[in-house]
Amino acid sequence: xxxxxxxxxxxxxxxxxxxxxxxxxxxxxxxxxxxxxxxxxxxxxxxxxxxxxxxxxxxxxxxxxxxxxxxxxxxxxxxxxxxxxxxxxxxxxxxxxxxxxxxxxxxxxxxxxxxxxxxxxxxxxxxxxxxxxxxxxxxxxxxxxxxxxxxxxxxxxxxxxxxxxxxxxxxxxxxxxxxxxxxxxxxxxxxxxxxxxxxxxxxxxxxxxxxxxxxxxxxxxxxxxxxxxxxxxxxxxxxxxxxxxxxxxxxxxxxxxxxxxxxxxxxxxxxxxxxxxxxxxxxxxxxxxxxxxxxxxxxxx
Numbered sequence: 001x002x003x004x005x006x007x008x009x010x011x012x013x014x015x016x017x018x019x020x021x022x023x024x025x026x027x028x029x030x031x032x033x034x035x036x037x038x039x040x041x042x043x044x045x046x047x048x049x050x051x052x053x054x055x056x057x058x059x060x061x062x063x064x065x066x067x068x069x070x071x072x073x074x075x076x077x078x079x080x081x082x083x084x085x086x087x088x089x090x091x092x093x094x095x096x097x098x099x100x101x102x103x104x105x106x107x108x109x110x111x112x113x114x115x116x117x118x119x120x121x122x123x124x125x126x127x128x129x130x131x132x133x134x135x136x137x138x139x140x141x142x143x144x145x146x147x148x149x150x151x152x153x154x155x156x157x158x159x160x161x162x163x164x165x166x167x168x169x170x171x172x173x174x175x176x177x178x179x180x181x182x183x184x185x186x187x188x189x190x191x192x193x194x195x196x197x198x199x200x201x202x203x204x205x206x207x208x209x210x211x212x213x214x215x216x217x218x219x220x221x222x223x224x225x226x227x228x229x230x231x232x233x234x235x236x237x238x239x240x241x242x243x244x245x246x247x248x249x250x251x252x253x254x255x256x257x258x259x260x261x262x263x264x265x266x267x268x269x270x271x272x273x274x275x276x277x278x279x280x281x282x283x284x285x286x287x288x289x290x291x292x293x294x295x296x297x298x299x300x301x
Contacts, residue, residue: 003041003071008035009047010068017054064220090119091284096132097124097145100229101271103252105145105295113291120284123191128202128227133157136276138155142285144274145292147246149208150267161277166296167268169247172261173232175239181259188261194218199243202227209244212266233258271296 011021012032022029040047047061059067097106102124127135129146136144137157147168156285169264172188175182180188190213198213198220200206206225213220221243226232229249235241237257250260273292279285 003075004037004142005035005039005042006064006068006071007075008032009039009061010065010072011064012036012048012055013057013068018050020054025037039232088271090121091117091282091286091287092121092123093143093284093286094123094125094141095143095145096127096141097149098128098132099126099227100246100249100252101145101147102126104248105292109288109291109295112294113288116291117284117287120287121123121236121286123262129204129287131158133274136160136274139276142275142282143288145293146272146274147204147269148272149211149269151211152207154206159277160274162272162274165293168271169262169268170266171247171250172242172243172263172266173236173250174242174261175236176241176257176259176261176271177239178259182262183259183261187215187264190216190263190266191218193242195221197220197223199226199241201225201229201232201243202244205244205246208269212244229253230255 008021008025011024013020014023015024018029018032018036021027022032025032036048042065043060046058047064048055048224049055091259095106108126111187113120113122125135125141126139129144129145129148132144132146133139135141137160145165146162149170172190180192181210194213194217198209200209200220200222205227206222209220209222224235226235229245230253232243233253233255234246236243237255244266245260254260273289275285
């Protein structure tokens, strides 16, 4: 049954006449009559009794009116829900982000988004970049924060849009008792640490450590591997190795007993916001992207 004709019939029933329904709808009387006739043919029974001064509903018309009222209520509710989504009074964003971004960036972005659009709900799932992109491709996430190190091509998937979201400096982390831990000392040369024991991070970070050290002229002696920056710093504080950590991880947590030093020539990693191409049309996702951009690259001043 055509819901459009059902709503025309509802107007006739409410107005008590075809002429009244025509005035309410801004149509001609013949147009309203035609829709009513089509609906009666579809129903297989008369819905109104036409009288000189209007119409009276038949028993079938009374039954159908109850359904027409229900349809009108549901359509009105649909209009309200869609308006709420379009105006960001409600909406859900499923966000995937790597651990240090989840700790140092996402909470601030979620808070900012909540201030701007209190009805938008963000659901966070922690995931390293390859897993995050797989979640996007599978339709299990709407937006992801990812990273790539120099020399590592960002993973691109058909249908996903990736935009640059700033840089994250990579820093040397030493025990605070290390001879090169003094911040007033000369710049640290990476090749001077060739004899040290190293702690590697996630697969991408470990690959970056090996490449960076090889460019400095040595192969690092990797003794430990963990993608938990808290564990990495706990090992370093105990003198069990040294490592390279991104600024975001250190912003989220810097352990007592460690020293952080910049290394000349150590290139930052690149940050990205990734989402399905069609997510550009979803107001809640656009708003989340804006909040993440504002936290990752705040405006000057």
